[in-house]
Amino acid sequence: DAGVIQSPRHEVTEMGQEVTLRCKPISGHDYLFWYRQTMMRGLELLIYFNNNVPIDDSGMPEDRFSAKMPNASFSTLKIQPSEPRDSAVYFCASGRGFTYEQYFGPGTRLTVT
Amino acid sequence: AQSVTQPDIHITVSEGASLELRCNYSYGATPYLFWYVQSPGQGLQLLLKYFSGDTLVQGIKGFEAEFKRSQSSFNLRKPSVHWSDAAEYFCAVGAGQAGTALIFGKGTTLSVSS
Secondary structure, three states: OOOOEEEOOEEEEOOOOOEEEEEEOOOOOOEEEEEEEEOOOEEEEEEEEEOOEEEEOOOOOOOOEEEEEEEOOEEEEEEOOOOHHHOEEEEEEEEOOOOOOOEEOOOEEEEEO | OOEEEOOOOEEEEEOOOOEEEOOEEEOOOOOEEEEEEEOOOOOEEEEEEEOOOOOEEEOHHHOEEEEEHHHOEEEEEEOOOOHHHOEEEEEEEEOOOOOOOEEEOOOEEEEEEO
């Protein structure tokens, strides 16, 4: 199994630009999670999906952030417009129901200048 | 509310010495507990987990952890640390409906000296 795949691995963009982060979960997993990691705030859960349906988006910082999961093998996290304070490492993780086990991708390091 | 506390931000251990990383949780019911490791520039890797049963659980890379309900703790141990163990370690508790969110501690950075 290839594990959770995220792209791009690094993204540098200017303030105000739209940023789209992509994630392919492990096949057969029915949960998908998006996290953000910063030095100041640690690892924060942004949103998670079950069977492609968003279950809890209370961690999404503001309306500039949106996430979709159009099918079981693909999810996106979009920031529009981006701001310097969005600079962080964004992780996608997937898991199988009733186990709590989550498998993380390598992350996308986002820098907004 | 559920929470996880890792009291030590940074620990330095000599290579070959034993290691114990502390984790305390706050959760009303029987918790599902995890330890993850993150190497620089990498994602988090699951080291071990506790769901029920034997309170001493074995994980990958020679790590083990002991669940102590009376102390609300789930400390991670390794008898002999290798230089490759230098990384950040996260304790997490599964909360709410099964299969859903994990609550992570702030992490402990482990440095290994030669």
